Amino acid sequence: MPVHNGVEALRATLETLRARSEAITVFLVDDGSEPPIEPKDLPSASDAFRIVLARHVVNLGQGAALETARQLALRDETKYAAYVTMDADGQHRAADALALARAIEEGADVAFGNRFLGDSNVPRARRAVLFLARWFERAITGLRLADAHNGLRAFGRSALERVRIRQNRMAHATEIKLLVRGLRIVEVPVSVRYTKETLARGQRNAGAALILRDLMLQYLFGDSK
Amino acid sequence: MTIAAFLLLALVAGLVIYDWATLRGKNRRALVVEIAVFVAGAVFIVFPDRATALAHVVGIGRGVDFLLYPTVIWLVRESLLSRRYRIENAERLTEVVRELAIARASHVK
Numbered sequence A: 001m002p003v004h005n006g007v008e009a010l011r012a013t014l015e016t017l018r019a020r021s022e023a024i025t026v027f028l029v030d031d032g033s034e035p036p037i038e039p040k041d042l043p044s045a046s047d048a049f050r051i052v053l054a055r056h057v058v059n060l061g062q063g064a065a066l067e068t069a070r071q072l073a074l075r076d077e078t079k080y081a082a083y084v085t086m087d088a089d090g091q092h093r094a095a096d097a098l099a100l101a102r103a104i105e106e107g108a109d110v111a112f113g114n115r116f117l118g119d120s121n122v123p124r125a126r127r128a129v130l131f132l133a134r135w136f137e138r139a140i141t142g143l144r145l146a147d148a149h150n151g152l153r154a155f156g157r158s159a160l161e162r163v164r165i166r167q168n169r170m171a172h173a174t175e176i177k178l179l180v181r182g183l184r185i186v187e188v189p190v191s192v193r194y195t196k197e198t199l200a201r202g203q204r205n206a207g208a209a210l211i212l213r214d215l216m217l218q219y220l221f222g223d224s225k
Numbered sequence B: 001m002t003i004a005a006f007l008l009l010a011l012v013a014g015l016v017i018y019d020w021a022t023l024r025g026k027n028r029r030a031l032v033v034e035i036a037v038f039v040a041g042a043v044f045i046v047f048p049d050r051a052t053a054l055a056h057v058v059g060i061g062r063g064v065d066f067l068l069y070p071t072v073i074w075l076v077r078e079s080l081l082s083r084r085y086r087i088e089n090a091e092r093l094t095e096v097v098r099e100l101a102i103a104r105a106s107h108v109k
Helices: A007-018 A062-075 A094-105 A124-141 A157-162 A172-179 A196-201 A207-221 B003-022 B029-046 B048-057 B063-104
Strands: A024-031 A049-056 A083-085 A110-114 A153-155 A185-189
Touching (some): A007 A094, A024 A062, A049 A062, A062 A172, A062 B063, A083 A094, A094 A110, A124 A172, A207 B063, B048 B063
Parallel strands (some): A024 A049
């Protein structure tokens, strides 16, 4: 789980996870928040609920934070049944995160949340941008998915090992789809709640142009390893 | 000398003076290269026929094209190389920040 500022929403999101009966470990990456997120800002651990907190000393972007969380999870001594990514700003529900994890336990390699099948209140402008993003991703990845750039996703262990994210900012969502081609992929209905706060803090519609630019720069100049 | 040539010479001189002043106390060796290039440019500004004569020698019609073609090629290459260096440096910074984050990661009690 990547986080940049917004400690109140983060705490509320973590509390909903802590309230679940399933065993959950959160690999929380503070992506250069000011002030830094401290352990005292977070819910306490329990038998079934653990938090591993890491901090980027400078802000790198959501993709970079997800990659740090991925590497933390892979280095953890526990081999988890599923690895879920979700936002820390309150848009995503714990129940949906666990539904994605169940899809992995039932045999999928990758599960993507589909906000259009769930009870989501997607604003009209965002809906239009996502429509275009969906077709763009279909064109370059060949994956016929009904949602695009949804931060709720889950991976099995082998899929997670494969998904090394190089896109530091928001283009990671498209990059992930490029990396999981050929795996068993399912879409799971999820509910994404947009509020004034989440829209103010989240990705701007105009960010689509930056995503295209980042993908092009990665293609032209990026690390080819 | 035309008004355009005079203005261009003033611009060249202004840039050299500004760079010389702002690099006070720093390594000014690169500035020597800049001045040499600018002096050559100034010669072609004051005597444009010299550039045209040189252009004709290599089969280019106008003196300005003789200077412009290699300049554009060099600038495009320099721009692409700079972009690559910036991206490689950003990737290195990301790795350093990430390794530091992972090394300092801790379990919340």
